[in-house]
Amino acid sequence: xxxxxxxxxxxxxxxxxxxxxxxxxxxxxxxxxxxxxxxxxxxxxxxxxxxxxxxxxxxxxxxxxxxxxxxxxxxxxxxxxxxxxxxxxxxxxxxxxxxxxxxxxxxxxxxxxxxxxxxxxxxxxxxxxxxxxxxxxxxxxxxxxxxxxxxxxxxxxxxxxxxxxxxxxxxxxxxxxxxxxxxxxxxxxxxxxxxxxxxxxxxxxxxxxxxxxxxxxxxxxxxxxxxxxxxxxxxxxxxxxxxxxxxxxxxxxxxxxxxxxxxxxxxxxxxxxxxxxxxxxxxxxxxxxxxxxxxxxxxxxxxxxxxxxxxxxxxxxxxxxxxxxxxxxxxxxxxxxxxxxxxxxxxxxxxxxxxxxxxxxxxxxxxxxxxxxxxxxx
Amino acid sequence: xxxxxxxxxxxxxxxxxxxxxxxxxxxxxxxxxxxxxxxxxxxxxxxxxxxxxxxxxxxxxxxxxxxxxxxxxxxxxxxxxxxxxxxxxxxxxxxxxxxxxxxxxxxxxxxxxxxxxxxxxxxxxxxxxxxxxxxxxxxxxxxxxxxxxxxxxxxxxxxxxxxxxxxxxxxxxxxxxxxxxxxxxxxxxxxxxxxxxxxxxxxxxxxxxxxxxxxxxxxxxxxxxxxxxxxxxxxxxxxxxxxxxxxxxxxxxxxxxxxxxxxxxxxxxxxxxxxxxxxxxxxxxxxxxxxxxxxxxxxxxxxxxxxxxxxxxxxxxxxxxxxxxxxxxxxxxxxxxxxxxxxxxxxxxxxxxxxxxxxxxxxxxxxxxxxxxxxxxx
Numbered sequence: 001x002x003x004x005x006x007x008x009x010x011x012x013x014x015x016x017x018x019x020x021x022x023x024x025x026x027x028x029x030x031x032x033x034x035x036x037x038x039x040x041x042x043x044x045x046x047x048x049x050x051x052x053x054x055x056x057x058x059x060x061x062x063x064x065x066x067x068x069x070x071x072x073x074x075x076x077x078x079x080x081x082x083x084x085x086x087x088x089x090x091x092x093x094x095x096x097x098x099x100x101x102x103x104x105x106x107x108x109x110x111x112x113x114x115x116x117x118x119x120x121x122x123x124x125x126x127x128x129x130x131x132x133x134x135x136x137x138x139x140x141x142x143x144x145x146x147x148x149x150x151x152x153x154x155x156x157x158x159x160x161x162x163x164x165x166x167x168x169x170x171x172x173x174x175x176x177x178x179x180x181x182x183x184x185x186x187x188x189x190x191x192x193x194x195x196x197x198x199x200x201x202x203x204x205x206x207x208x209x210x211x212x213x214x215x216x217x218x219x220x221x222x223x224x225x226x227x228x229x230x231x232x233x234x235x236x237x238x239x240x241x242x243x244x245x246x247x248x249x250x251x252x253x254x255x256x257x258x259x260x261x262x263x264x265x266x267x268x269x270x271x272x273x274x275x276x277x278x279x280x281x282x283x284x285x286x287x288x289x290x291x292x293x294x295x296x297x298x299x300x301x302x303x304x305x306x307x308x309x310x311x312x313x314x315x316x317x318x319x320x321x322x323x324x325x326x327x328x329x330x331x332x333x334x335x336x337x338x339x340x341x342x343x344x345x346x347x348x349x350x351x352x353x354x355x356x357x358x359x360x361x362x363x364x365x366x367x368x369x370x371x372x373x374x375x376x377x378x
Numbered sequence: 379x380x381x382x383x384x385x386x387x388x389x390x391x392x393x394x395x396x397x398x399x400x401x402x403x404x405x406x407x408x409x410x411x412x413x414x415x416x417x418x419x420x421x422x423x424x425x426x427x428x429x430x431x432x433x434x435x436x437x438x439x440x441x442x443x444x445x446x447x448x449x450x451x452x453x454x455x456x457x458x459x460x461x462x463x464x465x466x467x468x469x470x471x472x473x474x475x476x477x478x479x480x481x482x483x484x485x486x487x488x489x490x491x492x493x494x495x496x497x498x499x500x501x502x503x504x505x506x507x508x509x510x511x512x513x514x515x516x517x518x519x520x521x522x523x524x525x526x527x528x529x530x531x532x533x534x535x536x537x538x539x540x541x542x543x544x545x546x547x548x549x550x551x552x553x554x555x556x557x558x559x560x561x562x563x564x565x566x567x568x569x570x571x572x573x574x575x576x577x578x579x580x581x582x583x584x585x586x587x588x589x590x591x592x593x594x595x596x597x598x599x600x601x602x603x604x605x606x607x608x609x610x611x612x613x614x615x616x617x618x619x620x621x622x623x624x625x626x627x628x629x630x631x632x633x634x635x636x637x638x639x640x641x642x643x644x645x646x647x648x649x650x651x652x653x654x655x656x657x658x659x660x661x662x663x664x665x666x667x668x669x670x671x672x673x674x675x676x677x678x679x680x681x682x683x684x685x686x687x688x689x690x691x692x693x694x695x696x697x698x699x700x701x702x703x704x705x706x707x708x709x710x711x712x713x714x715x716x717x718x719x720x721x722x723x724x725x726x727x728x729x730x731x732x733x734x735x736x737x738x739x740x741x742x743x744x745x746x747x748x749x750x751x752x753x754x755x756x
Contacts, residue, residue, distance in 0.1 A: 088680055090647075091647055091650070091654075252679060253679075258674075269469055272469070276469075278691055278693075281691075281693070281694050283694075288679065288683075289683070291679065296636075296676045296677055296678045296679070297676070297677040297678075297679060298674045298675070298676060299674055299675040299677065299687070300674045300675075301630060301631075301666065301669065301674070301675060301689070302466055304689060304691075305666075305667070305689030305690060305691035305694075306689055306691065306694060307688055307689045308686055308687070308688030308689070309677070309686070309687050309688065310685055310686030310687065310688070311679070311682060311683030311684055311685045311686070312683060313656055313659075313682075313683035313684065315656075315659070316659050316661075316683075316684060
């Protein structure tokens with residue numbers, strides 16, 4: 001199947017960190033090769049800015065040093081990276097990296113096997129999505145219901161599948177209930193809707209009254225503010241009530257994971273009738289899936305030996321879960337894309353806007369309730 | 379089956395921490411009840427002092443304040459516990475706790491089903507072993523070969539089964555090689571012998587030349603000193619060479635677990651041909667099974683998201699591994715009790731000696747190469 005009038009070139013946002021310690025963002029004009037069998041060409045019409053994208057986009061750069069350059073049509077942005085922080089990104093130095101985990105758009109060309117997708121609106125996962133066009137393998141695409149807008153479909157993978165993966169993990173590892181931090185995020189709101197629908201008890205941890213209000217409004221029952229003096233005591237109560245021994249933490253640094261593990265242990269010890277010097281034998285687990293606090297994680301290990309802390313990432317989870325589970329998860333996302341998995345965006349910007357220093361600072365703040373969408377057709 | 383001339387009373391070492399913050403060790407005279415079906419009465423003839431015993435024996439007490447008391451026949455020892463450290467032991471306050479994870483002795487009475495053990499030398503696990511007599515369930519006993527001395531059989535459970543559990547974990551979780559810290563310990567030496575016999579590559583981490591020499595003498599190939607300036611670089615080399623992505627750590631506090639995870643990631647990234655912002659997808663795991671450093675564990679998470687740190691304890695491991703695996707492990711310990719699983723003791727003391735303040739300080743030092751044995755028949 002061949003299509004006429006397919007574009008030959010398109011703009012793609014690229015990020016480079018040089019060995020000399022300079023971050024450079026630019027829009028590269030890249031040639032669009034013909035689609036092969038099992039591939040489609042997607043015109044990207046919406047792509048969210050997720051915290052995980054920022055990790056690749058700006059890495060350890062000092063954003064306060066961000067400076068605009070280039071032309072109006074082809075702006076660039078540069079920023080300094082402190083020498084001692086270069087070691088963490090050795091593997092990517094001096095490479096021009098495309099950015100953007102996911103997006104949605106329209107299939108404008110299809111290779112053999114992809115004919116059914118031609119003209120359809122699809123969500124796409126796999127990186128390099130902050131671009132005008134993206135060649136995608138069929139398995140990277142989720143065909144959206146016909147009435148789905150690009151903005152509605154833009155975040156069909158990362159947050160929805162992560163929320164579902166948390167509940168899948170809860171079941172696979174045999175926990176009674178779940179704890180989630182930074183719980184007022186778009187992902188956290190989805191997770192509340194999933195848990196309410198599935199009858200899974202969820203303890204939400206937030207850091208402000210405003211965040212707590214967001215969650216109460218959508219029906220969350222356990223909402224705790226970690227900045228309050230009585231947080232640890234209230235957490236123990238919520239854990240004792242729900243039996244939660246699994247937490248997903250988006251913060252990463254600091255002592256929150258430790259406080260959760262300690263509170264889980266205190267709640268578990270209430271159930272024990274005899275002293276065990278090793279603490280409770282009930283396994284307590286915190287998975288760190290984000291890094292809102294880039295500082296080190298402190299664990300005082302004051303919760304026996306039946307505990308674990310580890311990184312959590314969607315792609316390895318899906319590989320381990322297997323094709324059947326992954327398909328079931330994707331089918332649910334498609335069916336509930338406008339309800340359970342709806343995202344709200346506070347601003348829509350162009351690819352060029354994304355290179356504007358002030359705009360970069362705004363979308364890099366990761367403020368609760370704020371979420372940016374890139375529309376590469378602008 | 380009934381036996382005449384079975385003792386009616388025996389001494390048992392007890393540890394109490396009071397709500398007021400005082401540790402008290404004493405020898406309690408306890409009545410010996412008749413053995414029931416499925417039980418035997420063991421005269422304890424040797425019991426090791428393991429680091430895990432000290433945790434229960436003295437807990438968070440300040441040993442420099444240890445003071446002797448009581449009579450020559452029935453000595454006592456008291457020490458202060460700082461008020462802020464009492465919270466960690468709330469569950470045991472004001473309870474008189476028997477001590478001693480394991481030991482060996484002779485079966486001097488047997489209930490129904492235990493007749494075959496009468497007169498045999500057995501190793502026993504399950505606590506309360508720092509005593510003249512111990513009633514044990516049959517499944518807590520390992521019948522030793524007839525020519526085994528009490529000292530040879532005293533440490534048949536904790537260290538041997540933990541060493542074997544590490545290799546079992548390696549296989550179950552699919553790792554290529556193993557890292558062990560505090561590697562010159564009795565346990566570490568056993569682990570080297572197991573790994574040499576089984577062809578498992580082992581990277582030993584020690585903290586002095588003397589410790590390194592102990593291991594080289596028994597044939598260890600990878601021995602690294604974490605106090606050296608070039609430790610991190612050498613660790614990466616050893617990990618790249620062996621492919622080790624699993625570590626068992628007896629230290630717990632500080633940055634060693636973090637340095638191991640970072641070195642694993644650097645070694646793994648050498649194998650990658652493309653940059654992945656999330657780091658290597660190979661899972662890197664550190665299990666903390668000891669607490670030689672009681673301070674907090676610091677994790678800077680500079681190793682992607684495919685990592686885990688967790689507590690490790692033998693009993694839950696054995697429960698999870700199942701009866702067949704546990705039996706295979708115990709059979710191997712019995713067969714190799716004088717070779718692979720031989721322990722060396724630098725001093726043998728009586729129950730009364732264990733309450734002597736100077737002796738307590740000596741065996742609480744957990745110095746490499748030093749291991750104390752209690753002989754309750756003295």
